[in-house]
Amino acid sequence: MFKAIKNNKVIAVCEDNYFPCLVYDEVIKDTEHTPVDYEQVEGEFLLKQDIPAEYQNEQIRAERQARYVAESDPLRLDYDEALARGSEDAEQLKQDWLASKDRIREELPYIEK
Numbered sequence: 001m002f003k004a005i006k007n008n009k010v011i012a013v014c015e016d017n018y019f020p021c022l023v024y025d026e027v028i029k030d031t032e033h034t035p036v037d038y039e040q041v042e043g044e045f046l047l048k049q050d051i052p053a054e055y056q057n058e059q060i061r062a063e064r065q066a067r068y069v070a071e072s073d074p075l076r077l078d079y080d081e082a083l084a085r086g087s088e089d090a091e092q093l094k095q096d097w098l099a100s101k102d103r104i105r106e107e108l109p110y111i112e113k
Helices: 053-084 090-107
Strands: 002-006 009-014 026-029 038-041 044-047
Touching: 053 090
Parallel strands: none
Antiparallel strands: 002 009, 002 026, 009 044, 038 044
């Protein structure tokens, strides 16, 4: 694997030594890692293990929010409607909605510092 370096930052990674149309200071061969070990963070590539917890938690927060909208919010709307109509199953719908939110939190836990 090769890394393109610019201003002491990894700006690209690839399996071969080919970085077309990329301006860099040097290319370094890395025999310990693969491109999968890296993730792009704010314009540079970092080893996944070196990504700050704050950045990872922001990504987790965004993913949680997307899943809440797709999975939990429809259950909330069902609950709200059942509650407004005085439906007997309103309490069960509320429990389903809250369980959905809890499941998402369990599946996407925040990283502790």
